[in-house]
Amino acid sequence: MDYPIGVIDSGVGGLTVARELMRQLPKENLIYVGDTLRCPYGPRPEAEVVEFTWDMVNFLLEKNIKMLVIACNTATAFTLEELKQKLDIPVVGVIEPGARAAIKTTKTNHIGVLGTEGTIRSHAYRKALKNINNELQIEGLACPAFAPMVEKGVVSGPLARQVIEEALTPLKDWKEMDTLILGCTHYPIIKPVIEEVIGESVDVISSGDETAREVSAILGFKRQLYEGDRPVSHQFYATGDTHLFMKIANMWLKQPVTEVGRIQLGSPQSI
Amino acid sequence: MDYPIGVIDSGVGGLTVARELMRQLPKENLIYVGDTLRCPYGPRPEAEVVEFTWDMVNFLLEKNIKMLVIACNTATAFTLEELKQKLDIPVVGVIEPGARAAIKTTKTNHIGVLGTEGTIRSHAYRKALKNINNELQIEGLACPAFAPMVEKGVVSGPLARQVIEEALTPLKDWKEMDTLILGCTHYPIIKPVIEEVIGESVDVISSGDETAREVSAILGFKRQLYEGDRPVSHQFYATGDTHLFMKIANMWLKQPVTEVGRIQLGSPQSI
Structure with a gap:
């Protein structure tokens, strides 16, 4: 199934999950969204975490992802059940x-x-x-x-x-x-x-490593792994400073990241 | 979800998978079927393995299992795809x-x-x-x-x-x-x-250990794990000598097995 896997995180931490996804599922394309402008989510009230997470999810749904990975412990704790119920695609938390x-x-x-x-x-x-x-x-x-x-x-x-x-x-x-x-x-x-x-x-x-393993298990179980041989291509988006994001991505990932899209999520007041 | 997990194997080998299921999912009930009379499946032609596996599956479907685990490498190789397509419950191979x-x-x-x-x-x-x-x-x-x-x-x-x-x-x-x-x-x-x-x-x-882990992941993902606190009760069935089966089960499992049901699968000519 040649649709990308969507990965969301409050910032850069989820890149460790993306790294493992790339290693354990080297044929799959990823789209990563880091809400770096509004991170960390930990100290925020639940309603805000839910709202911000939906902002990322809605952005990814327009890109036809086949699966959603919530690579953020706070967002998983507050939104996993709701996202599992409301989305038609499989959702995995961390x-x-x-x-x-x-x-x-x-x-x-x-x-x-x-x-x-x-x-x-x-x-x-x-x-x-x-x-x-x-x-x-x-x-x-x-x-x-x-x-x-x-x-x-x-x-x-x-x-x-x-x-x-x-x-x-x-x-x-x-x-x-x-x-x-x-x-x-x-x-x-x-x-x-x-x-x-x-x-x-x-x-x-x-x-994070175990999340990648379960993504593999669930896509395999659903027979939705990509089985062709097109070249792999990942996309990265951040709501905050894209240079800082790219620097950290290049340190943590095992392949170079040369482009990070800057996106705005939610209203400017939500920062 | 208070239905048992069904486990099938050509004989006793799948007991190692059952052991890990009991350890990693201690609240779940199992029903194990070992086709000990007709094992090993390895040297048999594919059509026979398919037929024998369906015999075990049909026996278990009448017991309302919520998931099927094919704890046998040969049966997995020959029947997993067909069983996944034809059954309404999740099917996991080894x-x-x-x-x-x-x-x-x-x-x-x-x-x-x-x-x-x-x-x-x-x-x-x-x-x-x-x-x-x-x-x-x-x-x-x-x-x-x-x-x-x-x-x-x-x-x-x-x-x-x-x-x-x-x-x-x-x-x-x-x-x-x-x-x-x-x-x-x-x-x-x-x-x-x-x-x-x-x-x-x-x-x-x-x-086998990894299969138990994925059974846990898939039941968890589908929100079908049992979450109550009734006592656990497993059932064991074999097509061959139940005393020998019980002896091996008591060596390999970490809890005593006091009852093994003898069942007949397929026609007597199929042995």
């Missing part, structure tokens, strides 16, 4: 795939979740995990310093290590935890340092 | 989930596949892998000794190790391979020995 992968991986049934304050406070991962298995022990830890640090490009070296070590100190008390979910799309960029800090006894699950 | 997990895991794009002679000869994994990514390098290795050995209960110790070491000798030439698919539902039982023999540099993917 929370359940990470939860399912953790359930597959854990042997002790003790799972940790790292995320932004909003994601941890929403208990979205806890609900998704408990929905499948009531017996799980789950601990969430907000890491507010990580996403801004990653966007600044501090992703390795002594400073990154120090910030991550300090933030993850409470993990030392969760002796039984054998699986840790990276519940924020920025965190895969610092996954190597996180793994170094927490040691080999804990498996680190990246929600 | 080949594509393993292929997708391998694509997610590999960094070198060199993937190995172990299976029965029939599975390797059918190139079913190669097709599923190439369908998603043309660039992959794939090598298949038939291990005809493994399934009979596992059914005899030889699953660890020096004999198992020797058989596995000899069978896997050709793997030494695939220097770039970093991911190995266990393309037979018997093999997860000897996964620890296989991992010991091939060493830490290769990730071993069990198709």
Whole structure:
């Protein structure tokens, strides 16, 4: 099926999901929309997140996407059910795939979740995990310093290590935890340092990687994967500074991004 | 949705898929059918495999299953497309989930596949892998000794190790391979020995575990997971010796199986 997969995010974090989609589904075209002008969504009221998400969705629906990926934890928590009900195309969020992968991986049934304050406070991962298995022990830890640090490009070296070590100190008390979910799309960029800090006894699950896997599973299940051999072509759009977006995209993606469209979503007052 | 998941297999191998379904979806009821009287399916002509598989499917459809899992590589290769088209419920086979997990895991794009002679000869994994990514390098290795050995209960110790070491000798030439698919539902039982023999540099993917993960993803995606709290109750049926089936089920599953129904499928001439 030769229609693109639509990917929406409040900003650049979802590029890690796009990167994995490109790797795991190298024949598929993507259209990525980052609402960089109005990010972060985390501190905004639910109604606003719903409105802004619909702005991105409506933009993509005009481009005939065959599937929608909500590559943003906050938007997933607030809009997934509504979008699943209202759209005719499959919709995949970023929370359940990470939860399912953790359930597959854990042997002790003790799972940790790292995320932004909003994601941890929403208990979205806890609900998704408990929905499948009531017996799980789950601990969430907000890491507010990580996403801004990653966007600044501090992703390795002594400073990154120090910030991550300090933030993850409470993990030392969760002796039984054998699986840790990276519940924020920025965190895969610092996954190597996180793994170094927490040691080999804990498996680190990246929600974004698992989301790409489930996109593959669902498109495969629906027989909607593209099976021809036209060249691949991705499109990127941002509501804010396109130069900054392009710079980050070129750092995070494994292929060059030479064009980013600047778009306006919603009314100018909504910023 | 409080209907059971149906699982079919030519014999006992699919119990490893059932085990993972029980672990990853502990609230779901399963109905397992093993066509032990007519197994193995591998050497049979395609038309016969199709007929026998429909016998199991028709038995399960009368029990109002909400999903069908084909936990048998041969039956998946020959019947998945037809069953997907003809049934109103979702149908998941055992080949594509393993292929997708391998694509997610590999960094070198060199993937190995172990299976029965029939599975390797059918190139079913190669097709599923190439369908998603043309660039992959794939090598298949038939291990005809493994399934009979596992059914005899030889699953660890020096004999198992020797058989596995000899069978896997050709793997030494695939220097770039970093991911190995266990393309037979018997093999997860000897996964620890296989991992010991091939060493830490290769990730071993069990198709059955990955199938359970995709069943979870698809039922979750379709909002058909059971969300209540009635006690779990599984049913097992076999066409052959139910005592032998029960013995193997009690070795492989992590919960006791006290009842196995004996059923007759097809005409007595079909054995």
